[in-house]
Amino acid sequence: MSTEDVVRLAAGEAEVSVDAGDGGRLSSLRIGGVELLRQGAGFGSFPMVPWCGRVAEGRFRDGAEVWRLPLNDPPHAIHGTGREMPWKVALASGTETVLTCELGEPWPYPGRVTQRIALEDGALTLCMGVEAYESSFPAQIGWHPWFLRDLGRGGEGARLEFDAAWQEERGGDHLPTGRRIAPLPGPWDDCFGMPDGVDVKVVWPGELELTVASREQWVVVYDEQAEAVCVEPQTGPPNGLNTLPRLVTQLDPLEASTTWSWRRLG
Structure with missing residues (x-):
């Protein structure tokens, strides 16, 4: 990591x-000095850009053309190429930054991605946009935060609170089957539908x-690891380049x- x-x-606070x-990522979010x-x-x-989650066997169709992506989570491709690319800083102030990156190999279409990250007292807003230069193409965008389960202050581990309208049934290949089912209890590595907008709370009690x-x-x-939980808002379900x-x-x-x-508890 270069400090520049x-x-x-x-x-x-x-x-x-x-x-x-390093992929235009947030490397730190500290509230009152706590990571x-x-x-x-x-x-x-x-x-996550230009796709989110897994693409089945790294293949997707655009019209009559079938494209193949690197299998970085065999047998699938996962989470896009943006996280592996350097981004350029187009604007930086004390509370806001704008980053850009160019889409290209191994993604088959040229284009530009722009991120805007704005911080205010009590909230952080992340915006992302994908533009096509020439040919149109299918795409998805989203964010993949890893929230610590334990903040290191002796409290209880994080719990997740949300009310989804449905859960995408997950097949043995970790891809949605196409069936919508009633939400199941965790642990999860699953996609949920919230037609009125994503609303998920990560609660560190007290x-x-x-x-x-x-x-x-x-x-x-995703909460199958002991160290962290993930809440990933995105523009479509996993394998959405093929299904949606x-x-x-x-x-x-x-x-x-x-x-x-965020707000403090206790």
Whole structure:
């Protein structure tokens, strides 16, 4: 990590570090000096672009063309290419930064991704947009935060609170089967539907409550590891390049946002 690539934001008691050189990810979110994100390579919170979750066997169809992506989670491709690319800092102030990156190999279409990250007292807003330069293409965008289960202050571990309208049934290949079922109890590595918008609370009892909100209706919840829990708002379900493609054109970019807000407990 080059310190030149890291943008630091501060507002109220919150501090955020954004590492443009390491996939445009949030490498730190501290509230009152307490770190909320899991540290280390591949963690923090990274943008998922130009797809979210797994793409079945790394293959997707665009019209008559079938494209193949690297199998970085064999037998599937997972979480896009944006998290593996360097981003450029287009703007940086004390409370806001804008990052950009260019889509290209191994993604088969040229395009641009823009992230805006804005911090205020009590909330962090993340916005992302994908533009097509020439050919239209299907895409998805979302965010993959790793929230620490234990904040290291002797409190209880984090719990998740949400009310989903449905759960995407997960097959043995970890991909949605296409059936919507009633939400099941965890642990989860599952996609849920919230037609009125994503609204999930991460609660550290007696310490902090953080709400992940988005106008999007899809969220993946992952809590199968002891160290962290993930709440991933996104524009479509896993394998959505094949099952629910959203076309990006020169006139119609794909845009989404999520806001994380927090309050102290106790």
